[in-house]
Amino acid sequence: MTPSTIAPTEQLLREPLWRPDDLGTPIPDSPHAVSACLPTWADNIGYEEQDTRVISRLTTGYPRFVYNQLCRRLFAECERRIARDGEKCLVFPAESAARRCVEFVRRRSKHTAEVHEIPEFGVWAARFPVEAAGAAKAFWQHSGIGISSRQAAAILEGRRAGDAFDAQQAIRTRVANCMHVDPAHVWLFPTGMAAMFSLQRVLQRRRPEFRSVQFGFPYVDSLKILESFGAGVHFFPRGDRSDLEQLSAHVESEELCAIYTELPANPLLTSPDLTALSPLAREADCPLVVDDTVASCVNVDVLDVADVVWSSLTKFFSGVGDVTGGAVVINPDSPHAGEIARLMQDDWEDTLWPEDVAVLEQNSRDFPQRVHTINRNAEALADMLHEHPRVAAVHYPKYSTPENYAPHLRSDGGYGGLLSLELIDPERNAPRFYDALRVCKGPNLGMNYTLACPFTILAHYGELDFAERCGVSRWLIRVSVGMEPAEQLIARFADALDATPPPS
Numbered sequence: 001m002t003p004s005t006i007a008p009t010e011q012l013l014r015e016p017l018w019r020p021d022d023l024g025t026p027i028p029d030s031p032h033a034v035s036a037c038l039p040t041w042a043d044n045i046g047y048e049e050q051d052t053r054v055i056s057r058l059t060t061g062y063p064r065f066v067y068n069q070l071c072r073r074l075f076a077e078c079e080r081r082i083a084r085d086g087e088k089c090l091v092f093p094a095e096s097a098a099r100r101c102v103e104f105v106r107r108r109s110k111h112t113a114e115v116h117e118i119p120e121f122g123v124w125a126a127r128f129p130v131e132a133a134g135a136a137k138a139f140w141q142h143s144g145i146g147i148s149s150r151q152a153a154a155i156l157e158g159r160r161a162g163d164a165f166d167a168q169q170a171i172r173t174r175v176a177n178c179m180h181v182d183p184a185h186v187w188l189f190p191t192g193m194a195a196m197f198s199l200q201r202v203l204q205r206r207r208p209e210f211r212s213v214q215f216g217f218p219y220v221d222s223l224k225i226l227e228s229f230g231a232g233v234h235f236f237p238r239g240d241r242s243d244l245e246q247l248s249a250h251v252e253s254e255e256l257c258a259i260y261t262e263l264p265a266n267p268l269l270t271s272p273d274l275t276a277l278s279p280l281a282r283e284a285d286c287p288l289v290v291d292d293t294v295a296s297c298v299n300v301d302v303l304d305v306a307d308v309v310w311s312s313l314t315k316f317f318s319g320v321g322d323v324t325g326g327a328v329v330i331n332p333d334s335p336h337a338g339e340i341a342r343l344m345q346d347d348w349e350d351t352l353w354p355e356d357v358a359v360l361e362q363n364s365r366d367f368p369q370r371v372h373t374i375n376r377n378a379e380a381l382a383d384m385l386h387e388h389p390r391v392a393a394v395h396y397p398k399y400s401t402p403e404n405y406a407p408h409l410r411s412d413g414g415y416g417g418l419l420s421l422e423l424i425d426p427e428r429n430a431p432r433f434y435d436a437l438r439v440c441k442g443p444n445l446g447m448n449y450t451l452a453c454p455f456t457i458l459a460h461y462g463e464l465d466f467a468e469r470c471g472v473s474r475w476l477i478r479v480s481v482g483m484e485p486a487e488q489l490i491a492r493f494a495d496a497l498d499a500t501p502p503p504s
């Protein structure tokens with residue numbers, strides 16, 4: 001097993017991938033990279049429009065959104081074995097995952113779909129007509145339970161995996177120490193979405209008839225999970241005081257399955273008032289579930305108010321961008337803890353691929369130190385942008401509802417590495433600024449290197465009007481700040497702002 005080295009990250013800190021010629025280059029330099037360079041605004045639109053100029057350059061991408069080429073080769077191998085003309089396959093590491101895909105495809109597309117075991121590969125395939133490929137892809141994206149590119153590579157090369165029990169325990173302990181709980185309360189998953197998908201199933205099993213609440217505009221697939229599986233969701237997109245009042249009234253009239261929220265939210269970096277949501281959840285006798293991915297447990301402690309916390313370990317915890325992971329942490333002091341843990345025990349399957357676990361364990365050894373450096377850099381950059389005459393808004397926990405973020409800040413914590421920008425005259429200036437910006441450009445966040453993307457375009461291209469109604473501009477540029485020297489970063493952003501015309 002060869003754990004990733006930190007070298008690709010250092011290379012990106014020195015020489016970011018930002019030029020038009022870098023289109024499609026994996027970020028970082030690995031066949032398992034979870035990002036690929038989309039250096040211009042037009043490239044991002046081209047990606048969304050499935051323009052072959054862009055798509056033909058992508059060998060990797062965010063693995064829930066772009067099938068890694070190793071996975072594609074494995075799909076083709078399985079198709080050779082089991083698919084008929086006009087049929088496609090996706091591959092899953094567990095039978096239950098393939099079954100869930102097939103159920104979703106049948107329900108969403110009204111086409112037939114079947115599960116097949118592929119014994120020689122030790123995996124399960126979902127087989128469906130090509131007309132249902134869109135539904136199957138939606139499942140792959142929302143659920144995060146598709147096969148990993150390392151597992152696909154091992155199968156294609158005829159390798160067997162070693163054991164990663166110790167590495168898995170080390171990750172659990174690392175997450176547990178960060179959250180100040182016993183490792184027995186931590187559950188690991190192959191992606192952040194797989195963690196939330198499992199949690200949603202578990203909570204829905206407690207209360208099968210009741211709908212959940214999503215409080216605040218969340219990461220795209222979190223809302224999709226609540227909309228697509230289970231009894232449904234009430235969406236309170238602003239997550240502000242007025243939404244809180246409406247939710248209060250709602251709790252009186254309807255029983256709920258769970259209240260989900262993010263602290264802070266991606267991409268608007270607003271924080272909900274958890275100290276008000278927590279008693280509401282108690283009153284409704286349902287768990288308050290918080291996604292702390294964007295702040296990370298190094299910066300915030302939400303376990304004093306949340307019943308369950310979940311997180312994508314793909315982001316700050318890993319920092320390299322060559323592996324995915326997710327965690328659910330059950331608050332041992334929650335009145336719901338025992339029941340949720342029992343149901344989680346029933347639902348959980350070890351589908352983590354040992355080589356992925358080894359890489360994630362290696363990457364996360366210096367997680368807290370990296371987050372502290374990133375905090376300082378992001379704050380320096382946010383302060384500069386906040387004062388800049390060509391910037392209309394900086395979304396960052398220091399400026400967006402700081403009164404709701406502050407109560408959860410750890411004594412040595414900060415505002416994290418994520419900020420979003422809106423420019424003056426954005427239709428003209430956002431593409432110019434983005435194209436001129438000399439930092440790595442592609443999806444993902446929480447990396448050791450700075451990474452920018454037109455987030456609304458990438459995550460909500462099919463629902464831009466909906467996103468704008470929820471207060472998320474289609475011209476928004478999201479920046480995940482890395483560990484480059486702060487002065488260098490500030491100079492690069494100032495130069496890109498100079499590429500936009502001054503306000504008249």
Ligand SMILES: Cc1ncc(COP(=O)(O)O)c(C=O)c1O
Pocket residue numbers: 064144191192193194219262266291293294311312313314315324325326
């Ligand atoms: C806030 C937040 N939560 C959860 C996720 C999902 O995590 P993963 O991509 O590891 O499935 C993301 C991914 O971007 C995210 O930004």
